[in-house]
Every structure is written in structure tokens, then in C-alpha cells.
Amino acid sequence: MPELPEVETIIRDLRPKILDIGISKVEVLLPRIVKNQTQLFKKRLTGNSFISIERVGKVLIFYLRKGDKVLIVHLKMTGQLIYRQGKRIIAGGHSGEKQDFDLPNKHTRVIFYFADGSLLFFNDLRTFGYVKLIGLEELREVKKGFGVEPFSPEFTQEATRESLKKKIKARQTSIKAVLLNQEIITGLGNIYVDEVLFRAKVRPQRKASSLKKKEIEAILDSIRPVLLQAIKARGTTFNNYVDADGNTGNFVSRLMVYGRAGEKCKKCGAVIKKIKVAGRGTHYCAQCQK
């Protein structure tokens, strides 16, 4: 499940590899993934090149040298962007475990061919993800739909914090549902919401409106540290995620609650519980979190 740290890791990996390299060919193996715009897709990308890559929440934005469109990619649950230097397997690199598989494979949906012989594969087992071209106007609309970026300068500003506190207090649903809502704060998904709430010592099922000022502050203060640690570990591979080199992330061993139901809390030894909140599997320590 790629969330902010995983998407950020992929972008950082891709930048030095594919920027300003000509795109010589594009292959679409599943038209649904490019919103059935295969012809337009090929026409706009072939002979073009990516000049920069940005991220909004969990969405990747690839800016193009030519034309007035940008390419946006959402990995949803099982999407992957894997870069290969031709057919050669890239040795070493990062610390994650090497996923040595052949590409393309049956989950490959789109292939980008670069002028230097390298390849970028968009793989997606469950095909919820997408790769699509949108105009700058639509890009503005997309960006508008997202809330505050945890790593933007404004995130720590007093005015933003006050506004976030107010928004959270006003919600009549669980704090977990609030943190999953990309329109308030962007980038958190099921794994990191559970981790943030553990760090903040707040139970996920608590009603947002019931939280004390100090508890909301603890939550806001926990977001950056949790995400930073995860980025440092190159993300969390729970089942499907791999980075741009096809390597798994290393954060699983550092998870405090997610995926640890029935195991002992690393802080207090109590058994980690698993319940359903906001329709999602939710993990917490009843002793550490109140």
C-alpha cells in the first residue's frame, strides 16, 4: 500500500534516472489504466521527456518538456513503478531485499522506453491504479482537492495548526477516518494512520470531536516523525510495495502496531489489538493509547 513515504521514495529514485532522457516509445498493455486514451497517450509522450517529478499526497506528477499536459500516476493499492537499465539487473544499491523478477510480467500494464535503452514499468496486480494525461487547469483542480502536505513549510505554521485543530474538532467521525481523509491532511493511509495514532497515544476509534487540545497536538506532532522514519527506511513493504529498483522497503520491522495484532506492544508488552474502524483493519495498544 503505497502511502506518502513509499511514493516519495519512488520519486527520489526516479529523478536522477529518467529526467531529461528522451522517451522513445510507450506501450500500453491495459488501456483501462490510461483511461482508454492510448492513442493520445502515445502521441503526447513519444519523443517527449520528463523534466521534473512532484508529489501531491500519494499522486505522482510528471512534468513534460513539450506540450501543455502533465502525466499523473496513482499507484492505489498494488501499483508499482520499476525502472530497469535495459535487461541488465541492477546490482546492490539500497538496503532492501532484491526482488529479482523478470519484467515485463503478467502484471505489467504500461511500459516507457527511454532513448538510453532503459525502461520504466508500471505494474499493477489489482489494476486500481492509473496513469493519465491531464491539462494544467485540471492539475490545479486535482491539487485543490488535497489538504495540507505534511512536509510543506505551512504544516508547522501556527495558523495552519490552528485551522487543522478546528477542522479535526468539527468532525463527527473517528480520528482515524479524519486522518485517512486526503482533503484535510494528505499522504497518510491505513498503515501510517495507525502508527501516528500509536505515537500520539490516541485510540483510532475515538471520535475526533472528543479529542482534547493536547491530544490533537500530539497527533499533529507525530505525523512528520513517523513519515520521516519511514522515508529513511525507504518505505513499508507489507505485501506488494517495491521501490523504483524493485527492492522492498525496510520499515516493517519498525512498525509499532500495524500488522502486529496478537503480538506484544514494543513499549509496554500488552497484546496489540485489531478492530475495524472506518471500514479498515485497525491496530492499537489499549494500554499505551487512550
Place this chain on the structure above:
DNA sequence: CTTCTTGTTACTGA
């Protein structure tokens, strides 16, 4: 066979 997995959105009802 059933149940579970999740990011996002469509839909429903308040």
C-alpha cells in the same frame, strides 16, 4: 467455499 486485504469514489440518507 468464505473472508480479508485497501485508496478512492459513488451512492445513500440525514
Place this chain on the structure above:
DNA sequence: ATCAGTAACAAGAA
């Protein structure tokens, strides 16, 4: 209009 809750999507694992 806004908000909240749930089903749906897809494909595989257990």
C-alpha cells in the same frame, strides 16, 4: 449544501 457511513471496485492469499 455538507457530512457520514457503506458498498464497490479487483485479484489474490489464507
